[in-house]
Amino acid sequence: MDFALSQEHAMARDLFRSFAQNEVKPLAQEIDEEERFPSESVAKMAKLGFLGIAVPKQYGGQGCDYLTYTMCVEELAKVCGTTAVVLSAHTSLCQMPILHFGTEEQKQKYLVPLAKGETLGAFGLTEPGAGTDAAGQQTKAVLDGDEWVLNGTKMFITNGYYADTYVIFAMTDKSLGRKGISAFIVEKGTPGFTFGTKEKKMGIRGSATYELVFTDCRIPKENLLGKLGEGYKIAMDTLDGGRIGIAAQALGLAEGALEVTCDYVKTRKQFGKTLGQFQNTQFQLADMATRCDAAQLLVYRAAIDHDIPKKNSDGMASSMAKLYAAETAMYVTTKAVQLHGGYGYIRDYDVERMMRDAKITEIYEGTSEVQRMVIAKNLLK
Amino acid sequence: MNIVVCIKQVPDTAGGVKFNPDGTLDRAAMLAIMNPDDKAGLEAALRLKDEYGAKVTVVTMGLPKADAILREAMAMGADDAVLVTDRVLGGADTWATSQTLAGALRALDYDLVITGRQAIDGDTAQVGPQLSVHLGLPIVSYTQKLRIEGDYVIAERMFDDRHHVLKVKMPCLLTALSELNEPRYMTPGGIFEAFQKPVTIMGRKDLVDTLDSNIGKVGSPTQIAKASDKVRKGAGTQYIPEDATDAAEYITARLKEKFII
Numbered sequence: 001m002d003f004a005l006s007q008e009h010a011m012a013r014d015l016f017r018s019f020a021q022n023e024v025k026p027l028a029q030e031i032d033e034e035e036r037f038p039s040e041s042v043a044k045m046a047k048l049g050f051l052g053i054a055v056p057k058q059y060g061g062q063g064c065d066y067l068t069y070t071m072c073v074e075e076l077a078k079v080c081g082t083t084a085v086v087l088s089a090h091t092s093l094c095q096m097p098i099l100h101f102g103t104e105e106q107k108q109k110y111l112v113p114l115a116k117g118e119t120l121g122a123f124g125l126t127e128p129g130a131g132t133d134a135a136g137q138q139t140k141a142v143l144d145g146d147e148w149v150l151n152g153t154k155m156f157i158t159n160g161y162y163a164d165t166y167v168i169f170a171m172t173d174k175s176l177g178r179k180g181i182s183a184f185i186v187e188k189g190t191p192g193f194t195f196g197t198k199e200k201k202m203g204i205r206g207s208a209t210y211e212l213v214f215t216d217c218r219i220p221k222e223n224l225l226g227k228l229g230e231g232y233k234i235a236m237d238t239l240d241g242g243r244i245g246i247a248a249q250a251l252g253l254a255e256g257a258l259e260v261t262c263d264y265v266k267t268r269k270q271f272g273k274t275l276g277q278f279q280n281t282q283f284q285l286a287d288m289a290t291r292c293d294a295a296q297l298l299v300y301r302a303a304i305d306h307d308i309p310k311k312n313s314d315g316m317a318s319s320m321a322k323l324y325a326a327e328t329a330m331y332v333t334t335k336a337v338q339l340h341g342g343y344g345y346i347r348d349y350d351v352e353r354m355m356r357d358a359k360i361t362e363i364y365e366g367t368s369e370v371q372r373m374v375i376a377k378n379l380l381k
Numbered sequence: 382m383n384i385v386v387c388i389k390q391v392p393d394t395a396g397g398v399k400f401n402p403d404g405t406l407d408r409a410a411m412l413a414i415m416n417p418d419d420k421a422g423l424e425a426a427l428r429l430k431d432e433y434g435a436k437v438t439v440v441t442m443g444l445p446k447a448d449a450i451l452r453e454a455m456a457m458g459a460d461d462a463v464l465v466t467d468r469v470l471g472g473a474d475t476w477a478t479s480q481t482l483a484g485a486l487r488a489l490d491y492d493l494v495i496t497g498r499q500a501i502d503g504d505t506a507q508v509g510p511q512l513s514v515h516l517g518l519p520i521v522s523y524t525q526k527l528r529i530e531g532d533y534v535i536a537e538r539m540f541d542d543r544h545h546v547l548k549v550k551m552p553c554l555l556t557a558l559s560e561l562n563e564p565r566y567m568t569p570g571g572i573f574e575a576f577q578k579p580v581t582i583m584g585r586k587d588l589v590d591t592l593d594s595n596i597g598k599v600g601s602p603t604q605i606a607k608a609s610d611k612v613r614k615g616a617g618t619q620y621i622p623e624d625a626t627d628a629a630e631y632i633t634a635r636l637k638e639k640f641i642i
Contacts (some may be wrong), residue, residue, distance in 0.1 A: 008576045011453065015567050049568040062570030072569070 012068050016075035019048070025079035031206030032082065032353050037162050038206050041083050046117025050087065055095055059107050061115035070248040070303040077252025078259065081357030082206035084252055088245030089158040090114070094121025097167050097183065097238045101226035110165050110185055122163035124154035124212050125235050132370055134235060135178040139214060141170035146221045148184060150214040153196065160210025161195045164188045169231045181231035185223045192217030203356035240315045242365045243322040244306055247299045250322070250329035250361035254292050257336035257354045261285070264340055281339060288332045295325040314378045323371035329358035382435040384426040385491040387482055387512070388419040388454060390447040391502040400608060415450040418497025422557035424564040425527060426495055427458045433529050436460050438489060442470065442481055448580060455575035456567035463489070467584040472598030475503070479511035480595040484588025486516060493534065494554040498523060509556035519549050522556040
């Protein structure tokens with residue numbers, strides 16, 4: 001067993017690190033402060049193919065594996081949690097369901113421009129009454145001639161408003177319960193599809209989190225994604241891959257916080273010594289680093305398994321990765337703020353933002369409680 | 382158009398330089414990167430490729446691990462890569478290096494050869510000009526801007542306070558400054574493709590018209606007396622003379638102050 005990255009992966013990681021440091025880091029504080037979508041970084045990522053890393057070349061992507069995409073999210077999150085989640089939602093939640101369940105026509109029409117970075121993607125599952133209980137969809141889709149008519153509201157939608165292509169879930173037959181949910185591809189600008197409230201958040205404040213409103217929104221019949229009634233399966237399959245993206249975001253936040261804290265304690269002096277010379281600091285850093293490393297192993301394993309058919313069919317690897325990485329992100333960023341003392345509570349310091357950004361990783365794309373449910377269910381079956 | 386770009390793997394000196402006890406660079410203690418001026422030269426070649434269409438070949442002389450910068454260059458967009466490596470080429474100074482590169486380039490087709498101005502490990506700025514002499518090519522050093530017009534390269538050669546615009550018929554050689562451009566990033570897919578492509582390996586036997594006395598340690602006349610970290614050049618003093626005599630007197634006085642004359 002060799003834990004070393006291949007030369008290709010190591011070079012890709014260097015590329016993502018260099019891009020994150022040079023292009024993304026300088027904007028991280030500004031977009032958080034102004035709660036501004038990082039359009040300029042997204043445009044740069046599009047130009048370099050980052051918006052299609054895990055999509056096969058035949059659909060305009062870079063043809064890389066899931067690990068490469070995961071490392072990209074990780075490196076972005078080290079400096080900016082917002083930019084990382086923009087990429088994660090676009091890739092895991094919009095491109096992957098179209099890649100795995102779309103028809104050839106849908107792939108050509110929607111996946112190719114998404115992979116080339118000409119369009120941005122989003123995913124609409126959550127509703128005011130359907131969060132963890134995703135089966136409780138209230139949004140309805142009714143077939144009327146050659147068109148589906150959508151009515152309902154989605155909330156907390158990452159990349160909302162800025163995305164061009166949306167994978168939307170709606171109930172097509174309530175009597176069938178979760179087997180009555182179907183998935184659809186909806187384009188921004190479709191009459192009857194509007195944007196509601198833009199949420200004001202604790203963290204990842206540069207990411208756009210919008211309410212989507214469908215009022216007699218008519219979309220072509222052929223925009224049904226997958227089979228009728230297959231929506232819940234598509235959503236769960238998509239979230240399973242999405243969890244790896246969020247796990248990578250959490251991992252990056254933890255690693256980023258550890259890095260800046262190591263730099264800080266080497267220079268900050270109290271009682272005539274640098275903070276790093278105190279054993280209390282050393283022990284805390286050791287715990288933070290060990291958890292980061294363990295999280296990275298879980299995340300990379302889940303990413304590698306994701307590319308092997310049926311390897312992660314029970315969702316254990318991705319749930320463990322997200323659970324542990326998210327809790328590591330909270331643990332490490334909280335310790336990082338503490339080691340920075342008063343400065344850690346000031347917005348000029350990166351760790352303040354990182355701690356706020358970390359919290360959401362324990363909540364979205366399946367809370368930590370949901371991940372524990374998935375893991376326990378597999379243990380006890 | 383065939384463009385050959387000479388690149389070198391160097392230790393990253395951004396975080397300071399580390400020396401062995403004998404005064405040579407401790408390369409193992411420093412990260413290995415593509416020399417920044419060479420990277421600018423590669424970017425210039427890739428832009429010419431984008432604009433006019435060209436085949437870009439990167440050539441490096443070094444240890445087998447220098448393969449990494451050739452892959453990086455291909456991930457940026459270079460078409461072919463050549464690694465010149467052989468035990469007998471080890472210990473080369475600038476003279477032996479330029480002779481070796483000339484031997485390799487004689488085996489390749491080129492209309493334009495681009496090298497970096499200088500490498501950040503040795504800072505000699507000698508290999509590019511020496512290579513032009515060995516290959517009998519006109520040279521524009523310190524190139525800060527360039528374009529192609531028919532068979533000619535129009536290049537700006539930088540000086541401290543001005544530049545010359547030169548029109549040079551190809552084949553010719555340019556040495557590039559890192560100020561020439563902002564090198565592009567690799568693409569993720571490009572990286573994986575680069576590792577699928579072959580790298581041509583050249584050894585001593587593949588060098589064309591190259592004498593044994595001009596290669597490796599044996600062919601290196603340079604003896605390093607002392608190595609030190611780079612000392613930054615100061616901003617200098619500007620003096621506006623009244624006339625030529627005043628200028629000459631001012632310069633003479635400064636040189637005498639420093640016991641140079």
